[in-house]
Amino acid sequence: MPDMTSGNDMEFANKTYEGFTSFVKWGTIVSAIVTIFVVMLIAS
Template sequence: MASGNDMKAHESTYTGFLGLVKWGSILTALVTVLVVYLIA
């Protein structure tokens, strides 16, 4: 586990990871909608 001294770095890394997951999911959904639209 992270010690008390590493919590700021941990929170920063985790926040960045959550941001990437959020925007990656949105981008994937948009690309999926575009592909379905082009096929239909």
């Protein structure tokens, strides 16, 4: 089993995690905007 604490693996893991958290953050914001838009459409 490879050693996951080497510098290159940690750099790759950190980049992957940053990409994932960025995707989740923007996905949440977009979902909230779409939800508000749909609720306003239904309410009018």
